[in-house]
Amino acid sequence: MAVSASLFSPARQVCSGTWCRERAAAAMARTPLEIFQKWQKTTSFLHRVFKKTSGNGGLTLFLGKREHVDHIGKVDQVDGVVKLDTTDFGDRKVFVQLVCAFRYGSEDLDVIGLCFRKDIWIQQYQIYPESHKPTLTAMHETLLKKAGDNAYPFSFEIPTNLPCSVSLQPGPDDKGKACGVDFEVKTYLAMEKNNPDEKIDKKDTARLIIRKIQYAPAEVGAGPKAEICKSFMMSDKPVHLEASMEKDLYFHGESIPIKIKINNESNKTVKKIKITVDQTTDIVLYSADKYTKTVLCKEFGETVEASSTYENTLNIIPLLNENKEKRGLALDGRLKEEDTNLASTTMLKKSVEKEILGILVSYNIKINLMVAGGGLLGGLTASDVSVELPLLLMHPKPEE
Numbered sequence: 001m002a003v004s005a006s007l008f009s010p011a012r013q014v015c016s017g018t019w020c021r022e023r024a025a026a027a028m029a030r031t032p033l034e035i036f037q038k039w040q041k042t043t044s045f046l047h048r049v050f051k052k053t054s055g056n057g058g059l060t061l062f063l064g065k066r067e068h069v070d071h072i073g074k075v076d077q078v079d080g081v082v083k084l085d086t087t088d089f090g091d092r093k094v095f096v097q098l099v100c101a102f103r104y105g106s107e108d109l110d111v112i113g114l115c116f117r118k119d120i121w122i123q124q125y126q127i128y129p130e131s132h133k134p135t136l137t138a139m140h141e142t143l144l145k146k147a148g149d150n151a152y153p154f155s156f157e158i159p160t161n162l163p164c165s166v167s168l169q170p171g172p173d174d175k176g177k178a179c180g181v182d183f184e185v186k187t188y189l190a191m192e193k194n195n196p197d198e199k200i201d202k203k204d205t206a207r208l209i210i211r212k213i214q215y216a217p218a219e220v221g222a223g224p225k226a227e228i229c230k231s232f233m234m235s236d237k238p239v240h241l242e243a244s245m246e247k248d249l250y251f252h253g254e255s256i257p258i259k260i261k262i263n264n265e266s267n268k269t270v271k272k273i274k275i276t277v278d279q280t281t282d283i284v285l286y287s288a289d290k291y292t293k294t295v296l297c298k299e300f301g302e303t304v305e306a307s308s309t310y311e312n313t314l315n316i317i318p319l320l321n322e323n324k325e326k327r328g329l330a331l332d333g334r335l336k337e338e339d340t341n342l343a344s345t346t347m348l349k350k351s352v353e354k355e356i357l358g359i360l361v362s363y364n365i366k367i368n369l370m371v372a373g374g375g376l377l378g379g380l381t382a383s384d385v386s387v388e389l390p391l392l393l394m395h396p397k398p399e400e
Contacts, residue, residue, distance in 0.1 A: 049146050054187075055203030058085045059094065061187050062147050064139045066210045068183075069397075070164060072347065075212060078156040081143040082187045082206075084128055085150070089189060092204075096132075096187040097124030098156040100163070100212075102358045103179050120181070120358060121162055126193060127152040158183075158212060163358040165211040165333025166343050168281075169326060181358045182333055183210045211333045214347055215397035221248040226387035232371070237265035241385050243367045249392035252341045255315045256391070260367065262310040270304035270385075274368040277318045277391065279342065281330045282360040295323050295342060295363075304369075318342060318363075318393070330361045344394045363391040 053060045060083040068076040082096055100121040125132035134140070134155035144151055167180035186207040188200050223245035231238040240263040250256050264270055277296040283289040296318040304310040320342050323329055330343035343361040369385040 049143065050208055052206045052208050054189075054206040056088060056189075058088060059083075059187050059189070059204070059206045060147070061096075061185065061206040061208055062143045062151075063185065063208055063210070064143055066208065068158060068210060068212050070158075070160065070212055070214045072214075072217075073160065075158040075160055075162075077137070078158065078185065078210065079134075079137050079139040079143070079153070080155075080185060081140065081147050081151045081153050082127055083147040083151040086128070089128075092189045092191055093126055093193075094128035094152075094187060095124050095126050095190060095193060096154045096185070097122060098158070099184050099186065100158075100181065101184065102163075102181050121159065123156055124193065125154055127154055127187075156185075162212065164214055164344070164346065166359045166361065167331050167333050167340075168359075169323075169329040169331055171327035180330075180333065183212055184208070185210060213332065214344060214394065216249055216251065216392075216394040217347075218397070223247045224389045226389055228385060228387050230383070230385045232266055232268060232383055235266040235268060237267075239264050239266050239268070239270070239369065239371060239385050241367070241369055241387055243387050243389060245365075245389060245391075248390070249394060251396050252344070252393060253317065253319065255317050256365075257313045257315050258365065258367065258389070259313050260311070262304050262369065264304045264306060264308055264310070266371075267306045269306055269372045270302075270310070271370045271372045273300045273302050273314065274298070274370060275300070275314060275316055276366045276368070277316065278364045278366065279330060280362045280364065281328070281343075282362075284358070284360060291328070293323075293326055293329055295326075295329070316365075330359065342393065345392045347394075363393050365389045365391050 048064075050063045050066055051060055062081040062083065064079060065076075068078060078098060080096070082094065084094060099119055101117055101119050103117045130152060132154055134153055136144075136153060137155075140153045140155075144153065163181045165180075165182055167178040167182070170178050184207055186205055188206075189204040190198055190200055192198060225242070225244035227240070227242040229238045229240045240261075242261040244259045246257065246259075258275065260273065262270060275296070275298050276294050278292045279295050280290065280292045296316055298316055300314055302310065302312065320329075320331065320340070323342075331340045332343050333340070343359075345362055346360045348360075366386055366388050371383050371385060
């Protein structure tokens with residue numbers, strides 16, 4: 001086999017030697033920020049695409065994003081595309097649907113005839129033979145290019161009165177889908193639309209879970225304030241406690257400073273300060289099931305002697321990492337097994353009925369003074385002084 005002499009020319013050797021070393025040295029001299037900016041420029045035209053293909057290979061569902069923001073006044077539109085291979089369709093039609101459902105029991109129990117899933121809202125269209133023709137968006141154009149020939153677009157408008165995606169943390173031995181509210185886009189083959197007697201085979205479906213989420217509002221309100229004045233047995237004067245926060249809303253993972261003021265006019269000693277954060281989950285869809293779980297409990301060894309004052313700012317950070325074993329804790333809805341966080345506070349529109357929202361989540365901070373008893377009666381006169389502050393816990397809205 002003849003080998004080109006140009007491969008061994010001096011110019012080629014320079015190119016493969018000195019020139020390459022210079023290029024490598026220049027690349028290594030770049031800072032991490034410069035490397036990231038260059039990568040960002042070269043990939044700015046790319047768009048991540050999520051897809052799922054049915055077991056029979058005839059349906060492929062494409063979505064451009066899986067997180068849809070509830071802006072209180074409106075929700076991001078769900079735009080997608082389904083690519084078809086009609087070889088084995090026969091007389092069957094292709095439908096696509098978006099379902100908001102609430103699951104409050106194990107999937108295993110569905111097999112024995114007990115259905116622990118309730119559809120809160122459902123919308124569906126027939127896309128083949130084509131009958132649903134949405135106005136094409138930039139997202140559609142991107143997905144149609146990715147899918148290629150024989151692809152059909154669809155769009156869904158999510159009503160603003162539907163709940164956000166929330167899951168209840170399973171126990172260590174629990175299996176299957178977690179209880180909670182989820183949204184699912186599904187495309188499937190069927191002879192008729194909404195025929196309860198027609199059984200849809202799993203291999204004739206393709207589905208993807210999406211999330212409806214809320215971000216913190218642009219404007220943050222004034223921080224809450226609470227105070228109490230409590231008297232004790234065998235003491236002429238009271239203990240006065242005041243607690244306040246700078247603002248009413250904090251982000252997940254953000255340190256929450258709580259300003260504490262104590263005026264201890266009594267003859268008792270404040271032994272320590274305990275701060276707890278409670279998550280209240282109100283399941284309003286199928287029953288008046290309301291329960292509270294503590295997501296943070298922190299004690300501060302601050303002593304306030306009788307007839308003295310105290311003023312300080314104490315910081316707390318409620319995190320899911322410290323509550324991994326608590327079954328039933330409300331979390332932001334997750335996609336597969338990715339990391340999530342404590343559920344965000346549910347923001348309500350004034351006109352929305354609570355019953356349709358499925359799960360409502362709220363937080364409360366409790367500041368508790370552990371007051372020691374004194375005198376002959378000792379512990380019999382010991383008591384606590386406590387106040388509560390509401391807390392809004394959410395994610396910041398990402399920059400566009």
